[in-house]
Amino acid sequence: MNRSEISFIPIGVIHSPFKKKADIDPKKYADAKGFDSIQGEIEIYENYAAGLKDTEGFSHLVVLFAFHLSEGFSLITKPLLDETLRGVFSTRSPHRPNPIGLTVVEVVERQGHILLVRGVDMIDGTPVLDIKPYTPRDIKTDLRIGWLTGKIKDWPCRSSGTEG
Amino acid sequence: MNRSEISFIPIGVIHSPFKKKADIDPKKYADAKGFDSIQGEIEIYENYAAGLKDTEGFSHLVVLFAFHLSEGFSLITKPLLDETLRGVFSTRSPHRPNPIGLTVVEVVERQGHILLVRGVDMIDGTPVLDIKPYTPRDIKTDLRIGWLTGKIKDWPCRSSGTEG
Numbered sequence: 001m002n003r004s005e006i007s008f009i010p011i012g013v014i015h016s017p018f019k020k021k022a023d024i025d026p027k028k029y030a031d032a033k034g035f036d037s038i039q040g041e042i043e044i045y046e047n048y049a050a051g052l053k054d055t056e057g058f059s060h061l062v063v064l065f066a067f068h069l070s071e072g073f074s075l076i077t078k079p080l081l082d083e084t085l086r087g088v089f090s091t092r093s094p095h096r097p098n099p100i101g102l103t104v105v106e107v108v109e110r111q112g113h114i115l116l117v118r119g120v121d122m123i124d125g126t127p128v129l130d131i132k133p134y135t136p137r138d139i140k141t142d143l144r145i146g147w148l149t150g151k152i153k154d155w156p157c158r159s160s161g162t163e164g
Numbered sequence: 165m166n167r168s169e170i171s172f173i174p175i176g177v178i179h180s181p182f183k184k185k186a187d188i189d190p191k192k193y194a195d196a197k198g199f200d201s202i203q204g205e206i207e208i209y210e211n212y213a214a215g216l217k218d219t220e221g222f223s224h225l226v227v228l229f230a231f232h233l234s235e236g237f238s239l240i241t242k243p244l245l246d247e248t249l250r251g252v253f254s255t256r257s258p259h260r261p262n263p264i265g266l267t268v269v270e271v272v273e274r275q276g277h278i279l280l281v282r283g284v285d286m287i288d289g290t291p292v293l294d295i296k297p298y299t300p301r302d303i304k305t306d307l308r309i310g311w312l313t314g315k316i317k318d319w320p321c322r323s324s325g326t327e328g
Contacts, residue, residue, distance in 0.1 A: 003209070006230050006291070007169040008262040032300035044253075045167070048261055051239040053251030057310020061253075064228070064264055066170050075215040087217030089208075089225075089295040097212055098172040098293045100228055102266070104304055127170070129262045131253040134304055135312060136196035136319030140268055145299060146221020155300030157321035 010127035012044035012113075014065065019124050021069065026080050028121070032155035039108065040120035042128060049113035052131075056110040060134035061117070065101045066127045067094035081151045090146060101126070104134050174291035176208035176277075178229065183288050185233065190244050192285070196319035203272065204284035206292060213277035216295075220274040224298035225281070229265045230291045231258035245315045254310060265290070268298050 017038065018024050028034030042063065044052055055061060072095060079091045088096050105117035141157045181202065182188050192198030208216055219225060236259060243255045252260050269281035305321045
């Protein structure tokens with residue numbers, strides 16, 4: 001069993017209209033499409049830019065990034081959308097043992113080593129760790145959403161009235 | 165601009181029926197539901213286990229893990245499902261600058277610090293970096309899937325015949 005540290009290096013940086021955490025209206029999190037219109041850029045550093053080839057063929061990309069402003073973590077935490085303490089792995093809190101964030105963005109256009117995207121909920125200056133194509137295997141339906149039930153607005157692909 | 169290394173530590177380990185890469189039938193990747201029946205366990209180490217509270221309320225969880233068997237990377241690579249060289253960020257290849265993997269699994273049951281899950285495509289012994297709830301914000305529809313077009317079978321939530 002290997003519990004030694006694993007090191008990663010930023011491959012790029014997010015340019016976002018949110019210059020600090022307080023710029024984000026937390027109500028947006030309650031809407032499945034709350035950030036859909038927020039545009040930003042993913043700048044990939046030149047030494048990794050060749051890997052962006054073909055990304056523009058996909059409508060959506062998964063972005064993994066570092067919650068670089070997050071210090072420390074709590075295993076039990078009160079989510080933005082709830083008043084009850086929850087296990088951190090049932091939340092998207094930035095204060096997690098490994099502060100890795102995940103957002104699925106929509107591709108507007110690629111301009112060389114820069115991707116113009118929509119759906120940005122990251123803070124300006126966020127270090128990018130990875131970009132992956134969002135594929136049909138990432139679509140799940142008939143969701144149960146635990147403590148989020150009733151706290152998040154309409155979303156696509158719901159089956160007939162079992163959840164929410 | 166901060167390009168220094170960021171270190172993460174495994175919070176757990178995957179127990180999978182796939183003991184080595186050759187145990188995985190690559191044809192499964194061509195089916196959006198190809199791994200849906202594959203059951204495994206996510207063991208979270210005791211010092212992080214308290215964070216699993218409430219995860220069992222969600223039908224699906226996002227698992228981030230280290231591609232621990234992957235050595236080195238190529239910015240341009242031939243995907244399993246294609247004969248053409250593609251940019252690595254348009255693929256889910258394990259040979260990426262930061263070898264982080266992402267799989268959405270279905271929760272069967274939580275037994276203390278162990279999650280029984282379905283949808284496993286990881287190799288046995290894979291180090292787990294993070295677990296997040298899969299939420300409605302992670303569902304995207306009207307996908308365009310670039311070079312994957314025509315190479316992957318039916319998936320849910322397709323709009324009327326624009327893609328694939």
